[in-house]
Amino acid sequence: MRMIFVNLPVKDLEASRRFYAGLGFVQNPQFSDDTAISMVIEENIVVMLLTEEKFRGFITGDIADTSKGKEALICLSADSRAEVDGFLGKALANGGKPWMPAQDHGVMYGVSFQDPDGHVWEVMWMDPAIVQPGPGVPERELA
Secondary structure, X not given: OOOEEEXXXXXXXXXXXXXXXXXXXXXXXXXXXXOEEEEEEEOOEEEEEXXXXXXXXXXXXXXXXOOOOOOOEEEEEOXXXXXXXXXXXXXXXXXXXXXOXXXXXXXXXXXXXXXXXXXXXXXXEEOHHHOOOEOOEOHHHOO
């Protein structure tokens, strides 16, 4: 099994922890301290919230200014349109900000928001009937 770790610089570590906990993510204290907090989204997806000072230790160059541009779009899948809308509701209720209008393409539906530091998250539902086996989509994963 592979895992994905999304590493984000944050200005206020505790405010970010509260925001992500409000989305239902769970803190892993084993990998958290006063410079970083590990928030588990699912078993193999973790968002690492790093103070800007700690984040600088892992990069060269500057930290992106999210008020002027976006460094990434982080997208999570959802099992239904209702789950997409519910996730957006939680994000906004916990201090997130709307980003783009909802995208409804019939077989795909998604929303987006910014976390307190301006990082963009998307939540997307796709009708499983449109996903066909092929390159990058093994048949066993379509069931």
